[in-house]
Amino acid sequence: xxxxxxxxxxGFLGDNLDAPRLLVEGAExxxxxxxxLAELTxxxxxxxxxxxxxxxxxxxxxxxxxxxxAALHAQPNLRIVTNAGGVNPRACAKAAGRVLSDARLGGxxxxxxxxxxxxxxxxxxxxxxxxxxxxxxxxxxxxxxxxVAAANAYLGAEGIVRGLExxxxxxxxxxxxxxxxxxxxxVHAFRWSFDHTDRLAGASVAGHLIECGxxxxxxxxxxWQDLDLARVGYPLVELSPDGSCVVTKPRFTxxxxxxxxxxxxxxxxxxxxxxxxxxxxxxxxTTVEIEExxxxxxxxxxxxxxxxxDSYKVSLAxxxxxxxxxxxxxxxxxxxxxxxxxxxxxxxxxxxxxxxxDQTHVELLGTGEAVPLRPAEAxxxxxxxxxxxxxxxxxxxxxxxxxxxxxxxxxxALERFVREFAPLATSGPAGLAGYTxxxxxxxxxxxxxxxxxxxxxxxxxxxxxxxxxxxxx
Amino acid sequence: MSHASTSHVPPGRIALGEIAHARSGDKGNHAxxxxxxxxxxxxxxxxKELTPQRVREYFAAxxxxxxxxxxxxxxxxxxxxxxxxxxxGASQSLRIDTQGKLLGTAVLELEIPRPDxxxxxxxxxx
Numbered sequence: 001x002x003x004x005x006x007x008x009x010x011g012f013l014g015d016n017l018d019a020p021r022l023l024v025e026g027a028e029x030x031x032x033x034x035x036x037l038a039e040l041t042x043x044x045x046x047x048x049x050x051x052x053x054x055x056x057x058x059x060x061x062x063x064x065x066x067x068x069x070a071a072l073h074a075q076p077n078l079r080i081v082t083n084a085g086g087v088n089p090r091a092c093a094k095a096a097g098r099v100l101s102d103a104r105l106g107g108x109x110x111x112x113x114x115x116x117x118x119x120x121x122x123x124x125x126x127x128x129x130x131x132x133x134x135x136x137x138x139x140x141x142x143x144x145x146x147x148v149a150a151a152n153a154y155l156g157a158e159g160i161v162r163g164l165e166x167x168x169x170x171x172x173x174x175x176x177x178x179x180x181x182x183x184x185x186x187v188h189a190f191r192w193s194f195d196h197t198d199r200l201a202g203a204s205v206a207g208h209l210i211e212c213g214x215x216x217x218x219x220x221x222x223x224w225q226d227l228d229l230a231r232v233g234y235p236l237v238e239l240s241p242d243g244s245c246v247v248t249k250p251r252f253t254x255x256x257x258x259x260x261x262x263x264x265x266x267x268x269x270x271x272x273x274x275x276x277x278x279x280x281x282x283x284x285x286t287t288v289e290i291e292e293x294x295x296x297x298x299x300x301x302x303x304x305x306x307x308x309x310d311s312y313k314v315s316l317a318x319x320x321x322x323x324x325x326x327x328x329x330x331x332x333x334x335x336x337x338x339x340x341x342x343x344x345x346x347x348x349x350x351x352x353x354x355x356x357x358d359q360t361h362v363e364l365l366g367t368g369e370a371v372p373l374r375p376a377e378a379x380x381x382x383x384x385x386x387x388x389x390x391x392x393x394x395x396x397x398x399x400x401x402x403x404x405x406x407x408x409x410x411x412x413a414l415e416r417f418v419r420e421f422a423p424l425a426t427s428g429p430a431g432l433a434g435y436t437x438x439x440x441x442x443x444x445x446x447x448x449x450x451x452x453x454x455x456x457x458x459x460x461x462x463x464x465x466x467x468x469x470x471x472x473x
Numbered sequence: 474m475s476h477a478s479t480s481h482v483p484p485g486r487i488a489l490g491e492i493a494h495a496r497s498g499d500k501g502n503h504a505x506x507x508x509x510x511x512x513x514x515x516x517x518x519x520x521k522e523l524t525p526q527r528v529r530e531y532f533a534a535x536x537x538x539x540x541x542x543x544x545x546x547x548x549x550x551x552x553x554x555x556x557x558x559x560x561x562g563a564s565q566s567l568r569i570d571t572q573g574k575l576l577g578t579a580v581l582e583l584e585i586p587r588p589d590x591x592x593x594x595x596x597x598x599x
């Protein structure tokens with residue numbers, strides 16, 4: 001194979017549902033990847049599985065797969081690799097198997113990659129000497145004393161490669177590193193060994209660039225006004241056997257691919273660019289070069305890599321009480337003073353009801369407070385506004401959105417907090433509205449505990465069967 | 474958005490957004506901000522002026538404990554890692570911007586000294 005065309009149609013759980021279909025219709029892909037899992041997503045899915053044993057995967061994927069039925073018939077060589085499995089990849093495979101069977105594609109092979117879920121193994125692994133030390137604090141997990149809600153190792157490309165070698169058209173994984181969704185197809189198609197670290201580095205860079213979908217094709221770009229983002233095209237890479245690639249998007253779509261969209265995505269959510277660690281390879285981004293090659297085509301080459309770490313990163317979440325937030329719109333020339341006063345009233349009423357909330361946070365959205373900057377200046381302007389509520393010149397805000405958030409170990413404390421938004425509509429200052437739309441639900445907090453596990457203690461598992469067989473499991 | 478008219482910026486200073494764009498995100502409770510210069514000359518100016526101390530001071534109110542800067546000269550980019558900047562991070566923060574997504578836009582208002590050769594640093598017009 002001379003050139004491998006890999007496109008990514010989803011960057012997170014909740015991304016545009018039409019994007020995968022538009023991408024495969026607009027580009028001749030060898031592989032479609034769909035990335036659904038963020039740090040927080042695993043905890044949300046673990047909670048869903050707790051309530052319903054057949055849940056815990058990205059249901060968006062089942063909807064997307066349904067939208068791809070015609071494309072899968074028209075493009076019989078198209079393969080799909082996705083981490084939609086979440087904390088329940090077998091249940092995801094069952095649901096996907098049903099969709100494929102209903103579409104007369106029940107004979108296609110479907111592989112599940114699992115083994116990442118460490119939750120049922122925590123005691124066993126701790127007994128085996130794994131301390132699950134917090135990456136920042138060094139504290140061992142045994143010192144935490146809270147209920148762990150999810151614990152998943154970031155697996156690499158290995159299980160995906162095995163699935164593809166066994167003829168799978170669809171590979172459903174649990175937690176694998178985002179870039180491995182691209183590395184797997186590359187290793188399989190180009191017959192790379194896992195010792196080809198520079199090539200793996202190149203494919204990892206390609207995967208990192210497309211993993212957030214439209215963020216590399218003009219989405220979230222500073223020059224948004226020129227880009228026709230309503231019709232933004234999702235990205236694909238044309239990957240070469242040496243690991244270099246061209247980033248592009250389907251023709252006749254909105255957005256843009258240029259050196260700036262590619263550079264912005266390359267530095268997205270990274271730490272030390274000389275050591276971008278994946279389970280497959282330790283990538284050096286600082287050797288990467290990018291070059292525009294005509295409209296919407298950017299060549300990316302020069303990535304280098306070293307051997308990967310001998311441990312897997314683990315995304316572990318523990319229960320840490322509850323949180324809730326609510327919003328009200330506050331209108332009028334004295335809106336800033338009224339909003340602060342309304343927040344005080346609400347919190348005073350919660351206190352009077354007997355609940356001293358553990359933590360609260362008040363934001364006046366529309367004033368710049370969403371990014372707290374330089375306290376001295378922020379204080380001056382807020383005080384100025386409060387003192388000059390009768391002077392429209394000094395207080396140029398006609399309205400703000402008051403947002404109050406709180407967390408507490410007691411669910412009932414937050415239930416009371418959430419209840420106090422509505423009464424403000426008739427018992428607070430004039431000029432308040434919108435509480436019905438914006439009062440949030442009380443939800444459990446899953447705090448994040450980043451850690452690692454030795455690779456020797458975790459075995460990726462791969463299981464392949466026909467879609468029709470998965471549907472019946 | 475054009476940062477060409479930044480009337481609130483004092484003489485002899487410019488807003489970072491005149492010569493660079495940026496993108497930010499989360500790494501647990503830490504935030505990262507990638508700042509990308511429009512030109513090689515702009516990158517050289519940023520290398521000199523956009524120090525980790527300057528970024529830390531600008532985002533002091535976030536509760537950042539430490540800022541580390543990494544250089545990607547071939548991409549004309551600097552990556553800043555802001556430790557403990559996210560009030561607990563995506564799962565725990567009470568802020569509306571739980572993941573620090575807005576920091577990349579906010580950093581473009583940071584003021585740096587106006588270079589003599591500013592024209593060579595602005596985004597080349599297509």
